[in-house]
Structures are given as structure tokens and as C-alpha cells.
Amino acid sequence: MTRLRTFAYEFPRPAVAVDCVLFGFDPEDGLRLLVIRRRQAPFADRWALPGGFVRLDADGEGGESLDDAALRELREETGANVAYLEQLYTFGAPRRDPRGRVLSVAYMALVRTRDHHVRGGDDAAEAKWTPVERSGGGKLAFDHDAIVELGVARLQAKLRYAPIGFNLLPPTFALSELQRLYEAVLQRPLDKRNFRRRILAMDLLAEAGRQEGVAHRAATLYRFDERAYARLVHAGFNFEL
Amino acid sequence: MTRLRTFAYEFPRPAVAVDCVLFGFDPEDGLRLLVIRRRQAPFADRWALPGGFVRLDADGEGGESLDDAALRELREETGANVAYLEQLYTFGAPRRDPRGRVLSVAYMALVRTRDHHVRGGDDAAEAKWTPVERSGGGKLAFDHDAIVELGVARLQAKLRYAPIGFNLLPPTFALSELQRLYEAVLQRPLDKRNFRRRILAMDLLAEAGRQEGVAHRAATLYRFDERAYARLVHAGFNFEL
DNA sequence: CCAAAAGTGTTCCGCATACACCCATGA
DNA sequence: TCATGGGTGTATGCGGAACACTTTTGG
Numbered sequence: 001m002t003r004l005r006t007f008a009y010e011f012p013r014p015a016v017a018v019d020c021v022l023f024g025f026d027p028e029d030g031l032r033l034l035v036i037r038r039r040q041a042p043f044a045d046r047w048a049l050p051g052g053f054v055r056l057d058a059d060g061e062g063g064e065s066l067d068d069a070a071l072r073e074l075r076e077e078t079g080a081n082v083a084y085l086e087q088l089y090t091f092g093a094p095r096r097d098p099r100g101r102v103l104s105v106a107y108m109a110l111v112r113t114r115d116h117h118v119r120g121g122d123d124a125a126e127a128k129w130t131p132v133e134r135s136g137g138g139k140l141a142f143d144h145d146a147i148v149e150l151g152v153a154r155l156q157a158k159l160r161y162a163p164i165g166f167n168l169l170p171p172t173f174a175l176s177e178l179q180r181l182y183e184a185v186l187q188r189p190l191d192k193r194n195f196r197r198r199i200l201a202m203d204l205l206a207e208a209g210r211q212e213g214v215a216h217r218a219a220t221l222y223r224f225d226e227r228a229y230a231r232l233v234h235a236g237f238n239f240e241l
Numbered sequence: 242m243t244r245l246r247t248f249a250y251e252f253p254r255p256a257v258a259v260d261c262v263l264f265g266f267d268p269e270d271g272l273r274l275l276v277i278r279r280r281q282a283p284f285a286d287r288w289a290l291p292g293g294f295v296r297l298d299a300d301g302e303g304g305e306s307l308d309d310a311a312l313r314e315l316r317e318e319t320g321a322n323v324a325y326l327e328q329l330y331t332f333g334a335p336r337r338d339p340r341g342r343v344l345s346v347a348y349m350a351l352v353r354t355r356d357h358h359v360r361g362g363d364d365a366a367e368a369k370w371t372p373v374e375r376s377g378g379g380k381l382a383f384d385h386d387a388i389v390e391l392g393v394a395r396l397q398a399k400l401r402y403a404p405i406g407f408n409l410l411p412p413t414f415a416l417s418e419l420q421r422l423y424e425a426v427l428q429r430p431l432d433k434r435n436f437r438r439r440i441l442a443m444d445l446l447a448e449a450g451r452q453e454g455v456a457h458r459a460a461t462l463y464r465f466d467e468r469a470y471a472r473l474v475h476a477g478f479n480f481e482l
Numbered sequence: 483c484c485a486a487a488a489g490t491g492t493t494c495c496g497c498a499t500a501c502a503c504c505c506a507t508g509a
Numbered sequence: 510t511c512a513t514g515g516g517t518g519t520a521t522g523c524g525g526a527a528c529a530c531t532t533t534t535g536g
Contacts, residue, residue, distance in 0.1 A: 006249040006250060006251060007249065007250050007251075007252065007253045007254065008247040008248065008249040008250075009247060009248050009249075009250075009254070009256075010247060010248075011248065011256075011294065011297070012248045012297040012298065012299065012300070012301030012304075013248065013250070013254040013255065013256055013257065013297070013301065014254065014257055014295070014297060014301070015250075015252075015254055016254065016255055016257070016333075016344060053252065054255070054333070056252070056253040056254070056255060056342055057253065057335075057342075058253065059253070059341075060253030060254065060255070060341060060342055061335070061341040061342045062335040062336070062342065063253075063335055063342060064335070065333055065334050065335060066331065066333035066344075087330060087331065089328060090307065090328065090331040090346050092257075092295070092306055092307040092346070093306055094298075094302070094303040094304055094305070094306060095303070100300075100301060100302040101297055101298075101301060101302045101303065101304065103257060103307075103344075105331050105333070174514095174515085175515090175516095176514075176515075191499075191500070191501085192515095192516085193500095193501085193516085193517070193518080194498075194499070194500085196516080196517090197517095197518095198498090211515095213508090214507080214508080214513090214514080215507075215508050215509065215512085215513065215514090216506075216507055216508070216512075216513040216514045216515075217505065217506035217507050217508095217513080217514065217515045217516080218506080218507070218515080219514080219515055219516090220515085220516090415487095415488085416488090416489095417487075417488075432526070432527070432528085433488090433489085434489085434490070434491080434527095434528085435525075435526065435527085437489080437490085438490095438491095439525090452488095454535095455486090455487080455534080455535080456485085456486070456487090456534075456535050456536065457485075457486040457487045457488075457533075457534055457535070458486080458487060458488045458489080458532065458533035458534050458535095459487095459488085459533080459534070460487075460488060460489090461488085461489090
């Protein structure tokens with residue numbers, strides 16, 4: 001295969017990639033991280049974060065935004081539909097990629113795990129959910145372990161003061177599921193009564209039916225009320241734990 | 242002037258710049274932002290944040306890190322010696338720079354204003370400190386207003402839970418100066434007694450003499466004790482307000 | 483002796499924490 | 510009727526917030 005053309009510039013430029021720390025949650029398994037097995041060199045067959053190069057227009061001037069690149073990669077490589085996306089940090093150490101100078105804009109993304117089934121995509125031979133610790137049974141490719149660490153720290157910090165946890169749960173959920181989510185992310189047990197009181201006191205959850213088909217008392221289901229939250233924020237409210 | 246060579250790649254690549262939100266503080270003036278007047282197009286003669294392109298090696302593979310690029314630009318354009326530097330966010334919207342696709346890695350930096358005198362540098366016709374609101378008497382070049390906004394938000398947030406404010410003060414300072422700094426950044430008055438008690442209770446400040454030559458009772462000067470802080474962090478301590 | 487800033491304690495209230503039992507349901 | 514998780518109230522203590530006067534120093 002021959003390249004029809006190349007792209008030339010006055011000064012050297014780095015390649016720019018996006019890499020995504022994609023979290024999922026299941027009451028059974030706890031917090032999970034999506035990793036893919038690389039198909040191509042470098043680090044062929046090694047586990048890595050989903051990601052890839054940002055696409056520019058042929059004239060090198062337009063093309064997709066960084067957020068769009070992250071969403072596209074997640075779609076292509078994992079089939080996940082993302083509920084929340086947030087830029088984390090840009091990694092740019094000179095030798096972080098053996099192919100040359102490659103910047104990586106790291107993202108954190110959250111999905112409702114039940115919504116979708118993981119599949120490998122174009123560049124990914126295989127994709128799987130792993131526990132966050134020991135991601136992929138050891139070290140990830142490139143500096144992806146550091147990126148994961150950063151993603152975990154950000155998720156833990158942000159869960160306390162922003163209502164992003166709901167993006168890891170189905171649209172309606174029981175309070176106990178929400179509590180298990182918080183416990184899994186924050187890595188410590190929470191008191192049931194205090195948790196329920198605090199969450200409900202914020203008036204952000206709307207009742208949405210009851211559980212069905214469970215072998216015990218059916219829990220009340222709730223839905224996160226985006227509108228109520230927007231109104232409260234507007235009035236100076238801050239979500240807290 | 243003719244270019245001796247150009248740099249060619251298989252796929253189009255963006256140019257990558259760093260831009261710095263540099264804060265200074267003076268008890269008289271409050272919190273200030275450093276802006277430069279651009280010498281060249283685009284946005285010639287407009288006020289902008291100090292910044293410039295990241296330098297890569299001639300082979301386009303090595304070169305300076307992003308942090309180094311930010312420090313270099315600050316040195317070149319302002320002569321400031323930076324006490325604290327932190328990456329903020331990477332801006333990459335397709336049309337944010339009229340010259341083509343340019344990513345900007347934004348940084349927040351803090352200086353001890355008394356340490357240095359502002360000067361214009363190579364690319365900056367002029368540099369000045371401005372109040373943070375109405376920076377540069379109106380709108381800054383590119384999307385720099387948005388970057389400033391982000392920098393202010395980050396500084397406000399981080400001041401509460403990390404001891405970074407000291408990087409805006411001289412090595413030794415009076416508690417009232419520290420309080421004025423907090424009030425200037427957080428934009429609200431703080432109670433003197435509560436402030437002193439909270440700060441001193443952390444055991445992070447070491448006495449360092451008294452003020453001289455003031456026309457009133459001389460205040461005790463303090464120095465931020467990095468060692469004590471490191472020890473406390475190690476023991477699970479969290480700085481808080 | 484006056485102006486200007488430094489320095490100092492106590493009270494009150496709200497909120498986070500700790501804690502244990504009854505309820506509803508399907509098997 | 511039993512196993513499983515759902516759902517509920519109170520007492521205690523700590524820490525943040527509010528608040529005003531005396532001290533020191535140079536001019």
C-alpha cells in the first residue's frame with residue numbers, strides 16, 4: 001500500500017491521541033475498567049486503554065474536536081454508549097511512545113454497563129472489563145497505568161461533590177445500588193441510614209416505581225432528576241457526598 | 242528568509258501550544274493576571290495569555306515536555322520565576338485558532354509577585370498585570386477568556402484543599418497577608434479569629450521573625466513549613482481551607 | 483495621644499456519626 | 510416460616526460560625 005501524499009509543516013509537530021479510562025459498574029462485580037488487547041505494534045497483544053489518534057481534515061486544519069475523538073474511539077473499539085465524558089489530563093513526555101513524539105489527551109468516561117455488550121472493534125482484537133486494581137492482569141501498554149491511576153483518583157474525588165455516579169447506574173435504581181456504587185468507588189463502607197437520609201434530603205431523586213421479581217421486599221426505585229438538579233445548582237446548591 | 246526544510250508526516254497533525262494563566266498577588270492590588278500584548282498576527286496588538294508552541298527535536302520525536310514548554314514561555318515572555326505550575330486543560334476545538342488546527346495545553350502558574358519585575362520578551366511587545374476581572378480591558382485573543390475563567394475556578398477550588406496559596410506570597414509573611422490573599426481569591430470576607438485559629442492549628446507555619454518598619458504593632462511573620470506538610474500528608478492529613 | 487493593625491476566647495448551633503430493630507416478599 | 514434485603518429514628522459530640530475588645534508601635 002502506498003500513501004498518496006504526506007503532510008508537511010514548517011516546524012515538527014507531535015501526533016495527538018486520545019486515551020479513555022472507561023468505567024463501568026455492576027452491583028455484583030463492583031467498579032470495572034474497560035481494557036482492549038492491542039492488535040498492532042507497538043505493544044501488540046498487550047492490554048491497553050481504548051484510544052487512538054485524533055482525526056484532522058485533509059488540510060490539517062479542521063477535523064474532530066478532542067471530545068469527539070474520544071467518543072468515536074469508544075464507539076469504534078468498545079461499542080459503549082457513553083453517559084459521561086470528562087477530560088483528565090494531557091500526557092506529553094518526550095519518550096512515552098516508542099513511535100515518536102505522541103501526546104495523549106486522557107479522558108474519563110462512564111457507562112451504564114447494563115446498556116451494552118462489549119465487543120472488540122477495528123483496532124482492538126479483544127475488549128474486556130477488569131477490576132480496577134490489577135487492570136488487565138498486570139501492566140498496561142505505554143504509560144496507561146498512570147492514566148488509570150489518575151482516572152481513579154478523579155472519579156473518587158468527583159463522586160463526592162458532583163452527581164456523576166448516576167451515569168454508572170441504569171436510569172432507575174434502588175438506593176442500595178447507589179450505596180454499593182459509592183462504597184465500591186470510595187473503597188469504604190457507608191452507613192445505610194445516613195446515606196439514605198443525605199441523598200434523599202437533597203431532593204434530587206424522583207420515585208420511579210418499585211423493583212419487581214425479587215425474592216424479598218421490593219425496593220423503591222428512583223430516577224435522578226436532572227431538572228431539579230439544574231434548578232438547585234442555579235440557586236447556589238452544591239452536591240456533597 | 243527561506244526555510245531550509247520542512248517536516249512531513251503520513252497523517253495531518255495539529256500544532257501544539259501551551260498557554261499560561263499566571264497569577265500574582267499583592268496585598269494592595271489583590272489578585273492579578275499577567276497578560277501580554279501580541280506583537281504578531283493573528284490578533285496583533287491584542288492582549289493574550291503568555292504562551293507559544295511546544296518545541297520538538299528536529300526529528301520531531303523528542304524535545305521538551307509540556308511542563309518545560311510552559312516554564313520556558315513564562316521565562317521568555319515575562320521573566321517570571323514560577324513558584325507553582327499545574328496543567329489545567331487542553332483546548333482543541335477545530336476553529337479556535339485562525340492559522341489552522343492548534344491545540345493549546347493550558348497551565349495555571351503562581352508567582353511571588355514581589356520577586357520579579359515584569360518585562361516584555363521576544364514575542365511580547367508588552368506585558369502587564371491586570372485585575373482578573375476585565376482582564377486586559379476587555380476580551381483577550383483566541384479563546385483565552387475561557388482559559389482564564391478555568392484558571393480562576395481551579396485556583397479558587399484548589400486553594401481550599403491544597404496549600405498552594407503560599408506560592409503567591411513572599412517566603413515569610415504575616416497572617417493578615419495570607420488572609421487577604423484568601424479573601425481576594427475566594428471573593429468573600431473571612432473572620433480573622435477563625436482564620437488564624439484554623440491555619441495555626443494545622444501546624445504548617447513556622448515563626449520567622451517580626452515585621453519591621455511598620456507604623457503600628459509589628460506582626461509575627463511565618464514561613465510555610467514544607468517538611469512539616471510532607472510529614473502530615475504522609476500521615477493521612479488533608480489541608481482544608 | 484492618636485491612628486492603625488495585631489492579637490486573643492467563648493458561646494451556640496447544626497450536622498455528621500454511630501447505632502438496632504421491624505417490615506415486606508417470594509420461595 | 511424462613512431467608513433476604515428494605516426501610517426507619519434518636520442521642521451525642523465535634524467543629525464551623527458569629528462576635529468585640531485590648532495591645533503594641535510609630536508618628
